[in-house]
Amino acid sequence: MTTVNLFRLGVLTSGGDAPGMNAAIRAITLKGLSAGFEIVGINAGYNGIFNLDTQILSAQSVDNIIQRGGTLLKTARCSQLREEDGPRLAAEKLTQLKLDALIIIGGDGSFRGAVKLAEFWPKPIIGIPGTIDNDINGTDQTIGFWTAIDTALDSIDKIRDTADAFERIFVVEVMGRDCGFIAMESGIACGAEQIICHELIEDEETYLAQLYNAILHAVTWRQTQSYVIVIAEHSLSICSAELAKRIADFTGVDTKSAILGYIQRGGAPVAMDRVLATQLGISAVKAVCEGKTGLMIGMKNNEMVEIPFAQTGLKNTHNQDLIKRLKHFNFDLTD
Ligand SMILES: Nc1ncnc2c1ncn2[C@@H]1O[C@H](COP(=O)(O)OP(=O)(O)OP(=O)(O)O)[C@@H](O)[C@H]1O
Numbered sequence: 457m458t459t460v461n462l463f464r465l466g467v468l469t470s471g472g473d474a475p476g477m478n479a480a481i482r483a484i485t486l487k488g489l490s491a492g493f494e495i496v497g498i499n500a501g502y503n504g505i506f507n508l509d510t511q512i513l514s515a516q517s518v519d520n521i522i523q524r525g526g527t528l529l530k531t532a533r534c535s536q537l538r539e540e541d542g543p544r545l546a547a548e549k550l551t552q553l554k555l556d557a558l559i560i561i562g563g564d565g566s567f568r569g570a571v572k573l574a575e576f577w578p579k580p581i582i583g584i585p586g587t588i589d590n591d592i593n594g595t596d597q598t599i600g601f602w603t604a605i606d607t608a609l610d611s612i613d614k615i616r617d618t619a620d621a622f623e624r625i626f627v628v629e630v631m632g633r634d635c636g637f638i639a640m641e642s643g644i645a646c647g648a649e650q651i652i653c654h655e656l657i658e659d660e661e662t663y664l665a666q667l668y669n670a671i672l673h674a675v676t677w678r679q680t681q682s683y684v685i686v687i688a689e690h691s692l693s694i695c696s697a698e699l700a701k702r703i704a705d706f707t708g709v710d711t712k713s714a715i716l717g718y719i720q721r722g723g724a725p726v727a728m729d730r731v732l733a734t735q736l737g738i739s740a741v742k743a744v745c746e747g748k749t750g751l752m753i754g755m756k757n758n759e760m761v762e763i764p765f766a767q768t769g770l771k772n773t774h775n776q777d778l779i780k781r782l783k784h785f786n787f788d789l790t791d
């Protein structure tokens with residue numbers, strides 16, 4: 457009896473989980489199965505390669521997951537791949553797993569890992585942008601971004617209620633790693649009086665002095681009954697609680713801080729993330745079928761685009777877009 461060697465397509469999720477990763481896994485699995493592939497899910501990001509920890513994905517395994525947050529395959533940050541011999545060892549393990557191609561769902565860090573891996577593993581590697589941060593060059597959105605915005609927005613709206621009732625100032629910290637997109641979009645959507653992200657700050661001391669004065673002006677003239685400041689994590693050298701304390705000292709108004717934290721990564725993906733993940737997943741499998749490699753599939757102006765991994769790192773142009781949008785929406789209450 458002859459055995460037919462099926463084309464084995466590996467898929468993994470890596471870096472921070474993002475709502476919609478499951479939708480991408482589902483799309484890759486269904487499209488891959490229809491292309492006649494065997495779909496090998498690699499568990500817990502790159503760690504699953506080192507540990508040979510895999511599961512075969514069938515249509516049944518991805519049934520009813522499109523609406524679920526988290527990731528069926530689990531995710532992780534994998535220090536071993538960053539070690540000097542890590543990529544070579546990982547390539548050996550991929551060969552042991554008899555994989556013919558690999559699709560990576562993750563952020564720009566995961567794609568940097570993919571570039572290292574490709575130095576030792578000659579088969580197709582395709583990426584899909586999956587991170588709540590939207591900090592990837594070459595795609596307008598990343599999977600999970602819009603869900604994170606909605607989750608943050610839901611919480612900030614609630615904070616607004618209590619801020620209004622007490623006529624307080626609130627500093628609300630959102631995620632984003634080193635990128636202000638979550639702060640920007642959730643801040644615009646909740647009508648924040650201020651949105652702070654490092655992209656806007658040239659000199660922190662000057663920036664803060666202007667901020668304190670703008671707040672004092674607004675509260676003195678009662679331009680608003682509550683004052684909500686949405687700040688991206690890592691924007692300033694001081695933490696959000698310290699910023700709130702300094703604002704209170706300067707203005708004399710009771711000021712509280714709240715860090716939204718990991719709730720921003722959870723929950724059912726919104727429609728936009730499900731659709732984006734499905735489209736990207738299908739296109740990633742198509743790219744594999746065409747023998748392409750070293751690329752992230754992204755979405756730019758509603759068109760699928762292929763961006764070499766080396767160009768997916770956050771670029772200044774990305775920051776410029778953000779600054780332009782923020783300048784448009786950030787009302788200066790001292791005007
Ligand atoms: N320079 C690198 N060399 C080798 N591997 C890397 C490198 N950078 C990142 N990786 C691998 O990719 C994994 C994920 O990267 P990282 O933690 O930066 O998250 P990410 O993919 O950017 O996602 P998120 O934006 O959601 O945090 C790392 O844990 C590591 O295994």
Ligand SMILES: O=P(O)(O)OC[C@H]1O[C@](O)(CO)[C@@H](O)[C@@H]1O
Binds near residue numbers: 588589
């Ligand atoms: O889960 P960890 O490793 O603490 O990472 C937190 C980081 O991951 C993200 O949620 C996604 O990259 C960032 O916004 C945040 O800074």
